[in-house]
Amino acid sequence: MCMKKDNEILKLSGLKSTPTRLSVLEVFSQYCKPINAEYILDILGKDKTDTVTVYRTLNMFEKKKIIHQVDLRKDSVYYEFSNHHHHHHIVCTKCGYIERFDDCRISEMSKELLSKKSKFNIIQSHSFELFGLCNKCNK
Amino acid sequence: MCMKKDNEILKLSGLKSTPTRLSVLEVFSQYCKPINAEYILDILGKDKTDTVTVYRTLNMFEKKKIIHQVDLRKDSVYYEFSNHHHHHHIVCTKCGYIERFDDCRISEMSKELLSKKSKFNIIQSHSFELFGLCNKCNK
DNA sequence: TTTTTAATTGCAAGTCGTTTGCATTCATGA
DNA sequence: TCATGAATGCAAACGACTTGCAATTAAAAA
Missing domain, CATH: 1.10.10.10 (Winged helix-like DNA-binding domain superfamily/Winged helix DNA-binding domain)
Structure with missing residues (x-):
């Protein structure tokens, strides 16, 4: 297919x-x-x-x-x-369960940051992941 | 000291x-x-x-x-x-040069995300780093 | 201060994910 | 159909990090 x-x-x-x-x-x-x-x-x-x-x-x-x-x-x-589609993740630090989320205001933020930073002129990518405990592991 | x-x-x-x-x-x-x-x-x-x-x-x-x-x-x-002090980094993927930046709206964002995500109830930490080319490497 | 005890260290060896060298096989353009 | 360079498989190597164990040491107890 x-x-x-x-x-x-x-x-x-x-x-x-x-x-x-x-x-x-x-x-x-x-x-x-x-x-x-x-x-x-x-x-x-x-x-x-x-x-x-x-x-x-x-x-x-x-x-x-x-x-x-x-x-x-x-x-x-x-x-x-x-x-x-561009997205990021939230990872359970105990069991490793991963969920994705699409909310990403980072692209805008990086443009902003770029203009402030004198020593960089290209941003190729970014990391943005959250680490926490899922409901099961936080009992 | x-x-x-x-x-x-x-x-x-x-x-x-x-x-x-x-x-x-x-x-x-x-x-x-x-x-x-x-x-x-x-x-x-x-x-x-x-x-x-x-x-x-x-x-x-x-x-x-x-x-x-x-x-x-x-x-x-x-x-x-x-x-x-809490901060993040921008890394040159070619030469490895690292700069830090303090701007971080992630904490607010993570709270928001948390309320949307049913399967997580604690966020312990997050990653947020930018990867790009510094002025020297992008000539 | 001295003794006691568990925590910390150093050495040697091991683990695990990943890479490299090299000879063989294979996809694809002529 | 063939030629050629790219892709593969095997064995061995690599590098970051960990583990087992005996010797050492910090600091609590006497």
Whole structure:
């Protein structure tokens, strides 16, 4: 279903279309929450794809801005599909539960800040995540 | 000069006062920018303190909320002194240069968000860092 | 002050996520 | 269909950080 679309994404980025890349793209397009290499490996099957290939795919996708990192204070790197609508996360520091929220006045704020800061003239991205306790963990 | 104050911090946290802890505290109180274990080791001298001790000190200080992590998308963990005035950072993705800024409307925003989010009832902290290119790197 | 006790340290070794080198395989443009 | 460079898989390496354990030390108790 998404096959054609995913192929286009790769082509536009100048990347060859391979089974692993297509699978990884599909995983990203189907999951709304940040995922890491381990998660992808679990889904693709460690017998089908090598760990190294997944890491290389993630690095390449990030370089081509197909995905981007999300800073969740976890011990591995999490990514999200850049095509998804811009949003941020609230993370439970106890159980790891993640919710997303769309409210983001940061873009305006960063423009403001930029004009105040003499030593920077481009802002490429920003992190903005909330860390707290979900209802279950705060009993 | 800060000796007495640092001792108090340790005592209040129920930690024994040791040379390494006092030195690490002093480093934190004197530097306004986020620092990592390597940086501290360089200052204290690897011959004087063991790497492991520094890591353990950082973990303990974080647990006691004397310092807190800052998410800078680097390959090691950075911390700041919690006593310092609340602020955030703008990081050059090319050279690593860091500037701080105090403008933070996030606290208000998080309260708002909290009331909207059904599954969370406590926000403990937040990340908010900007990533861009400094004037030197964007020529 | 001395003793006692648990906390802290240092060393060596281990863990875990991620990367690198290199030979093999494969996608794609000619 | 072939040629060529890109992508993969394997083994090994890397770097930040942690753990186990015996030796040391701060500070509470005697």
